[in-house]
Amino acid sequence: MKLIVQIPCYNEEATLAQTVADIPRQVEGIDNVEILVIDDGSTDRTLEIARAAGVDHVIRNSANQGLARSFREGLDASLKLGADIIVNTDGDNQYAGRDIPKLVRPILDGRADLVIGDRQTASIPHFSPLKKFFQWLGSNIVRRLSGGLDVPDAVSGFRAITRDAAFSINIVSSFSYTIEMLIQAGKKRLAVTSVPIHTNEVTRESRLFTGVPSFILKSGTTVLRMFTMYKPLQVFSIIGLLLMLIGLVPVVRFLVFYFSGEGAGHIQSLVIGGAFIVIGFITFVIALLADLINFNRRLLEITLEKTRRMELMLEQRKDAQAGTQRRGFPNEAPDRETQE
Secondary structure: OEEEEEEEEOOOOOOHHHHHHOOOOOOOOOOEEEEEEEEEOOOOOHHHHHHHOOOOEEEEEOOOOOHHHHHHHHHHHHHHOOOOEEEEOOOOOOEOHHHHHHHHHHHHOOOOOEEEEEOOHHHOOOOOHHHHHHHHHHHHHHHHHHOOOOOOOOOOOOEEEEHHHHHHOOOOOOOOHHHHHHHHHHHOOOOEEEEEOOEOOOOOOOOOOOOHHHHHHHHHHHHHHHHHHHOHHHHHHHHHHHHHHHHHHHHHHHHHHHHOOOHHHHHHHHHHHHHHHHHHHHHHHHHHHHHHHHHHHHHHHHHHHHHHHHHHHHHHHHHHHHOOOOOOOOOOOOOEEEOO
16 A cells, blocks of 8 residues: 655645645555655755755746646656555645544545545634635535535645545636545545644745735635536526516506606617527526536546546556656656646
8 A cells, every 4th residue: 555645836836845744654554655746847945855854856937837736746646656646735734644543544444535634624723814814705616516514624735535436526716726636536435534634833924825815816816717617507507597687677667657658768778689589598598508518528537537447557557667666757857847
C-alpha cells in the first residue's frame, strides 16, 4: 500500500521545509509514504528547498498554471507513480501533517473513497466572517449540486482520495477545484466523509482571497459555471420561465387596452411581450439541448477514465520491459519538469 502526499506550491520557500518535515514517513496500514511537490512556476527558492528537504518527486511548471491545474497534475503524477492513496495538502503549512494518519484511516477501513479534513472554521479566530460565510456557501453549493452530500468544510484542500476514485475525477475548473471535486464525487456515488483536523498558525494571507470584489467575482462565476454544468436543465428552464413571465406583462397590458377599445395605440406592448415569450421558449429548447450535452459529457467522462487507465497500463508495461523500478517516470531522473 503506497501513500503519496502531493504539495502544490507557488513561492513557498518560507514554509515548504516545515510542511515537508511535518509529514509522517510511517503511517499505520501504509507500506510506503512518498512526497510529491508540484512547483507551479515559482520564482523563489521553492524548487531548491523541496529537493533539499528530501521530497521523493518534483514536478515543475515553467510558468504559473494555477492551483487547480497543479492539483490535477499532482493526481495524474501520483497515479503514474503507483499511489494507492493520494493526500493533498498546501505548501503554506496551513494543515497539520500529523493529521494525515487520521485523514487516511476511513479509506484504510474501507469506509470512504474520499476524505475531507474539516478545519472546524467556526472556531478559527483568524477567519473573518466573510471567509466563514463563503465556507458555508461552498458547503451548501456542494449539497445542492451533488445530490445531498453533507461536507462541513467543502473548500478544505486537505483531503485524501483512493486510486480508483482519482481516476474518475476530472477537474476542469481553474479556480475552485475543491468544490468541483466534491460535486463530481457525489454525482458518481463515491463514499465521502469528513474528519476533524488541526490547523497551524497563519504564515501568510491567502492568495485566492486577494480582495472582496475579486473573490466575489471569481466565486460567483464558479458557482454559475457549476450550476450550468451539472444542472443545465434546471438553470435554463428557470431563465426561460422568467423571460416568459416578463413577456406576459406587456401582453396582458395590451389585452387590457384592446378589450377596452384602445388597443391600436399599444401595439408596442404586444411586440415586446411576444419577443420575450419567444426568447423564453427558445431558452427552454436550449435547456433540453444542454441536458443532452450534459448526458453526453457523463459518457465522455466514462470513456476518459478508461483511457487514462489504459494509458497507465501501457506506460507501466513499457517500464517493466525496460527493467525500471520507477513507474511512470524516466529511470534516469528523480523528478520531471513540464514545459507548458
